Structure formats: structure tokens, C-alpha cells
Amino acid sequence: MEFLESIQAAGVVGAGGAGFPTHVKLNSKAEYLIINTAECEPLIESDKYLCRTFADDIVKAVGKTAEHLGAAHAVFAIKGEYENEIASLKAAAERNGVKVEFCEMPAFYPAGDEQTMVQLVTGRSIPERGLPLDVGAVVQNVCTMMNIEHALSGEPVxxxxxxxxxxxxxxxxxxxxxxxxxxxxxxxxxxxxxxxxxxxxxxxxxxxxxxxxxxxxxxxxxxxxxxxxxxxxxxxxxYLVKRSQLSIDSMKHQAKSACIQCRMCTDLCPRYMIGHEIRPHLVMRNIWRENSIEKTGDEAYVASFGDALNCCDCGVCEMFSCPMGLSPRRMNQYFKQRFREKKLNKERNMHPEASRFIKDRRVPTERLYARLGISxxxxxxxxxxxxxxxxxxEEVYIPFRQHIGKPAVPAVNAGDEVKRGDLLAAADGAVSANIHTGVNGVVASVDANGALIKVNQNEVSGRE
Ligand code: SF4
Ligand code: SF4
Missing domain, CATH: 3.10.20 (Ubiquitin-like (UB roll))
Structure with a gap:
């Protein structure tokens, strides 16, 4: 099977984020292949573990993917403090004769944001609401790279x-x-x-x-x-649990009454820093007169709230920047929804330029831990x-939609026996992904959203 066909057949999707089908993302040529090894969110350990443990698989996939893309640069974008992981990946690259580069990043959040990372590695800002490919880059997570290597050996995810x-x-x-x-x-x-x-x-x-x-x-x-x-x-x-329980109405109410217009949310916004038009403090300023702006017409509504469309939901504004504990991110989410309902859009800046303060306004991971109450x-x-x-x-329930795009279409019925690796649901069109089973057993039921499989009794428990 060809490179992309193998990846598509194995149901590989972006493992570090929303699950974009990998065969679609790789159906291109690019100057840079950037492997997102930042693991920038606090508390997560899995990518570092994979780098230490399965570096050979990751590096081999990087070599093959870079060749497929025609990429002149295959770059691990990784925090410099991940010394063990860097050593492990470097040793694997040498063992396997794969040419890779390392961009050692400072420990800040969101180093793993695709657009922030591309800017840091290439010096190029991606257009608003654009893709890394717009500036000649493809970004893949390390777990996705490992899955690619397995897919090329015929093993599904x-x-x-x-x-x-x-x-x-x-x-x-x-x-x-x-x-x-x-x-x-x-x-x-x-x-x-x-x-x-x-x-x-x-x-x-x-x-x-x-x-x-x-x-x-x-x-x-x-x-x-x-x-x-x-x-x-x-x-x-x-604190994080309590905060997650706040309703959108109470956040809106707080925004109207407590925003002091200090503009910290804007000045520390990672997307603002790469040159995108996103000024959450202005959105917050205008919330109290949303109804009157709406009556004025669509143009005024877009001018007042259109910046929200450039928000990537990173959370820096509400979890770190705002001294009043307000939630610009949630307000942006609210306005994105309103724009969808009203079928409105805002013109994109196709040539953003990073702020000269970009290096000075990164949120240090250590400070973030303290701010989140997880020190x-x-x-x-x-x-x-x-x-x-x-x-x-003893059982697994496997959803048919674990990716961006259309859900997969069931390929099994209740009562069917299945073996590890069997196709459970087939991709529906190009932007979708195959779903397989990782267990041997019997399909107990199939509904619109997924399949329940009872595992063969003699196989339940530890598997090395
Ligand atoms: S969540 Fe806040 S900080 Fe992050 S991109 Fe959106 S407005 Fe900027
Ligand atoms: S940081 Fe908070 S208080 Fe300051 S402008 Fe933004 S939302 Fe308002």
C-alpha cells in the first residue's frame, strides 16, 4: 500500500488535539515537518513517555513522512528542559540514520499551540484562521508519528x-x-x-x-x-472544578460589571502576539451593549465582536492574564457561536506580523502552575x-466519531465476533477515519454513536 493509503486504512488521526485525519493533513508538500513535542499543558505526561520509550518508531516515521512531504527540515519542537527525551530522540535518529533538527523551546504556555509553534520554528506567522501549510509547514504530534510507523506496518490505531x-x-x-x-x-x-x-x-x-x-x-x-x-x-x-461550573450567563454578567479594561488579556494573548487581530479586552468592553450594537447592523456587530473568530481557546486570558478572574475565552466562544448562527464572518489578515514583544510576553509554565492552583x-x-x-x-465501547469530520459508518452487527485490528466502522468520505477494535470478543450492541464489545473472558486482565 502507498504511504497515505496505509495511514488512511489504519485510521490515524491527530492524537494530540481534535483528531484531524492524518492522511488529509499529509496530502501535500511542505518545506517543514514540525513534530509537536512541546506537551505544554501542565500535568500531561504521555508524549514525554513516548519519546523516552518509542523513540525509534517516532524517528523512523519522521524520516518517512519528511520524505513524503519533500520537507527540507524535519524539526522536533521540544522544550529544552526535556533533556531525557531529547537525548532519546537524538540517539534514535543517529541509530536509524534519520536527519532531524531540534528547536529547543523555553518552558512556556502555549508552546504546543500549532500557530505559536510554527512562528517560533520558522519565524513565519500563519494567516488568521489559516493552516501551517499556508507558510510551508505541517505539524504532527509525536503520538501521531508513532501511529504512522505502526500504520506503515499494517497496524491500525x-x-x-x-x-x-x-x-x-x-x-x-x-x-x-x-x-x-x-x-x-x-x-x-x-x-x-x-x-x-x-x-x-x-x-x-x-x-x-x-x-x-x-x-x-x-x-x-x-x-x-x-x-x-x-x-x-x-x-x-x-478552583478548576469550581470554575468549570460557572454558567455562560454568569460569566457574561461578570464581564459586564467587573472588566477594568487593563488589557492584560490582549497583551498576553498568544494569537495577538503572532500578529492576529484579536483584542479580547475590546470584546469584553462591548458586551454590555451587545443588543444595541446588534440593532445597528451586521457591520457594527462584526467590527465589535469579530475578533472572537481569531481565538484558539488556549485559555491564557481567563486562566492566567485576567486580574479580575473574568473569562474572555468563554465570551469569545459565545460570539463564535453567534457568528455561526448569524452566518457572519470577518475578513482575514493574510499577512500578520509577530509583535516585537513576543519573546517577553510568554507565560512561564511554572507561573501557570501557581496560578492554576496545581503547584x-x-x-x-x-x-x-x-x-x-x-x-x-471486560468490555469496551468504541465511538464511531473520534475525529474531525464525518463519523465512521458501522461495519459490524450485534452478535459478530471480532478480532483485534478488525474494522469496526468505515470512514465516510475523505474527511473521516476508520475505526478498529483493539480487543478480541463479541459485539454486544451497535448504536448510532458506537459499538459495545464484550471481551473474550480468557483475555481480560494484564497484557504486556
Ligand atoms: S483564549 Fe484568550 S488568550 Fe487564548 S487566543 Fe483566545 S483570546 Fe487569546
Ligand atoms: S484582563 Fe480582565 S479585566 Fe483586564 S481587560 Fe481583560 S477581561 Fe478586562
Missing amino acids: VDKFLSITGAVAKPIMLCVPVGTHLNECIAKAEIALPAGSKGYAVLVGGPMMGRIIVDKAEIAKSVVTKTTGNLAILPLEH QWHDSHVKPGETHIAFTP
């Missing part, structure tokens, strides 16, 4: 590595079949809540852009997908030399 961090006695790394229930994963860690805590919530992803699930029933039905990289246990009393977990890591725990649960 069926397992996921993820860390369990936060309020646990010790962070752990897991390798589980896609579709494993979150509760099964959490049960492998020793939860360590502070005295007097009334329970915990689960943060899926990192504290800046992840999703916090408080409801026990929702936790119970949630599963690991191709894009799950971390689960963090948070006490219910934690107690700052030095809590999966250490080099420690290995992952692999297990096979």
Missing part, C-alpha cells in the same frame, strides 16, 4: 497511551484499548484526595484546554478515544525508567 495525574499518590502511564471506560483507568491509580474532600472530578486532557467531568454518571459512560492523552484527578473543591503536582511525574501498565478490560 487500537491502543492509547495516557497518563493519570493530579490528586493521585503517584502518576502512572497506561496503555489501554481505545474504548476502555475512564473508570477502569482511574481504578489503576491510587487516588489521594486532601482530607475533608467530598470527592473528585476527572479532567480529560490538560487544565487549560481539557474537559472537566464532575457528574459520576457521565464519568462512568466516558471512554478513552484516539485523542485522550491524560486524565487528571481533581478534588471537587479545587502541589508540579514535580509529580512518570519518571524515566518507569514503565506503563497495560490491561484489557
Whole structure:
């Protein structure tokens, strides 16, 4: 099979973010292949683990992908402080004769934001709402690179590595079949809540852009997908949990009454720093007169709130910058929704230029830990030399949509026997992805959203 066909057949999607189908992203030529190795969100451990443990697979995939793209540069964009991971990747590159470069980044957030990273590596700002390819770059996450190497050997994406961090006695790394229930994963860690805590919530992803699930029933039905990289246990009393419970109405109300127009949200905004027109303080200033602006007409509405379209949801403004604890990000999300409803758009700046202050206005990761109230977990890591725990649960529920684009179409029925690697649902069109099973068992049921598989009893438990 050809390079892209193999990747498409294996159902490879961007493992570090929203799950964009990789065969679509790689259907191009580019000057730069940038491997996102920043793991810039606090508390996440999985990419570092993969770099230390599977560096050969990652590096081999980098070589093949760079060749496919015709890329003159294959660059690991990695924080300089990840010394073990850099050493591991360098040694693998030498062993495998793959020419790679390293862009050692300072420890700041969001170093892993695709547009921030491309600007840092290439010196080029991507147009507003554009793609890295617009400036000759393709960005892939390290886990995606590992999956590409497996795909080229005919292995589909069926397992996921993820860390369990936060309020646990010790962070752990897991390798589980896609579709494993979150509760099964959490049960492998020793939860360590502070005295007097009334329970915990689960943060899926990192504290800046992840999703916090408080409801026990929702936790119970949630599963690991191709894009799950971390689960963090948070006490219910934690600042992040409380903040996640605020309604959009109360945030709007706060914005109207408490914004002091200090413009810190704008001055530290990573997208503003790369030259995009995004000034959240102006959006916040205008919220109180949204109704009257709306009556004035679409042009005024776009002029007042159109900046919101350039927001990437990184969360720096609300989780770090704002001295009043307000939520420009949520307001931008609100306006993005309103623009979709009203079918409005804003002209894009195709030639942004980075601010001369870009280096001075990065948010140091260490300060971010303090601001988020997670400093107690700052030095809590999966250490080099420690290995992952692999297990096979009694059942998996495998969603048909774990990617951007159309959901996959079921290719099995209830009662079918399936083997690890079998196709469970087929991609529906070009922007979609195949879904496979990582377990041997019987399909118990198929609904519109996914398939439940009961695992063969003799295979439940540890799998190395
Ligand atoms: S979330 Fe805030 S800081 Fe991040 S891009 Fe949007 S406005 Fe800027
Ligand atoms: S940082 Fe907060 S208070 Fe300052 S302008 Fe932005 S939203 Fe208003």
C-alpha cells in the first residue's frame, strides 16, 4: 500500500488535539515537518513517555513522512528542559540514520499551540484562521508519528497511551484499548484526595484546554478515544472544578460589571502576539451593549465582536492574564457561536506580523502552575525508567466519531465476533477515519454513536 493509503486504512488521526485525519493533513508538500513535542499543558505526561520509550518508531516515521512531504527540515519542537527525551530522540535518529533538527523551546504556555509553534520554528506567522501549510509547514504530534510507523506496518490505531495525574499518590502511564471506560483507568491509580474532600472530578486532557467531568454518571459512560492523552484527578473543591461550573450567563454578567479594561488579556494573548487581530479586552468592553450594537447592523456587530473568530481557546486570558478572574475565552466562544448562527464572518489578515514583544510576553509554565492552583503536582511525574501498565478490560465501547469530520459508518452487527485490528466502522468520505477494535470478543450492541464489545473472558486482565 502507498504511504497515505496505509495511514488512511489504519485510521490515524491527530492524537494530540481534535483528531484531524492524518492522511488529509499529509496530502501535500511542505518545506517543514514540525513534530509537536512541546506537551505544554501542565500535568500531561504521555508524549514525554513516548519519546523516552518509542523513540525509534517516532524517528523512523519522521524520516518517512519528511520524505513524503519533500520537507527540507524535519524539526522536533521540544522544550529544552526535556533533556531525557531529547537525548532519546537524538540517539534514535543517529541509530536509524534519520536527519532531524531540534528547536529547543523555553518552558512556556502555549508552546504546543500549532500557530505559536510554527512562528517560533520558522519565524513565519500563519494567516488568521489559516493552516501551517499556508507558510510551508505541517505539524504532527509525536503520538501521531508513532501511529504512522505502526500504520506503515499494517497496524491500525487500537491502543492509547495516557497518563493519570493530579490528586493521585503517584502518576502512572497506561496503555489501554481505545474504548476502555475512564473508570477502569482511574481504578489503576491510587487516588489521594486532601482530607475533608467530598470527592473528585476527572479532567480529560490538560487544565487549560481539557474537559472537566464532575457528574459520576457521565464519568462512568466516558471512554478513552484516539485523542485522550491524560486524565487528571481533581478534588471537587479545587478552583478548576469550581470554575468549570460557572454558567455562560454568569460569566457574561461578570464581564459586564467587573472588566477594568487593563488589557492584560490582549497583551498576553498568544494569537495577538503572532500578529492576529484579536483584542479580547475590546470584546469584553462591548458586551454590555451587545443588543444595541446588534440593532445597528451586521457591520457594527462584526467590527465589535469579530475578533472572537481569531481565538484558539488556549485559555491564557481567563486562566492566567485576567486580574479580575473574568473569562474572555468563554465570551469569545459565545460570539463564535453567534457568528455561526448569524452566518457572519470577518475578513482575514493574510499577512500578520509577530509583535516585537513576543519573546517577553510568554507565560512561564511554572507561573501557570501557581496560578492554576496545581503547584502541589508540579514535580509529580512518570519518571524515566518507569514503565506503563497495560490491561484489557471486560468490555469496551468504541465511538464511531473520534475525529474531525464525518463519523465512521458501522461495519459490524450485534452478535459478530471480532478480532483485534478488525474494522469496526468505515470512514465516510475523505474527511473521516476508520475505526478498529483493539480487543478480541463479541459485539454486544451497535448504536448510532458506537459499538459495545464484550471481551473474550480468557483475555481480560494484564497484557504486556
Ligand atoms: S483564549 Fe484568550 S488568550 Fe487564548 S487566543 Fe483566545 S483570546 Fe487569546
Ligand atoms: S484582563 Fe480582565 S479585566 Fe483586564 S481587560 Fe481583560 S477581561 Fe478586562
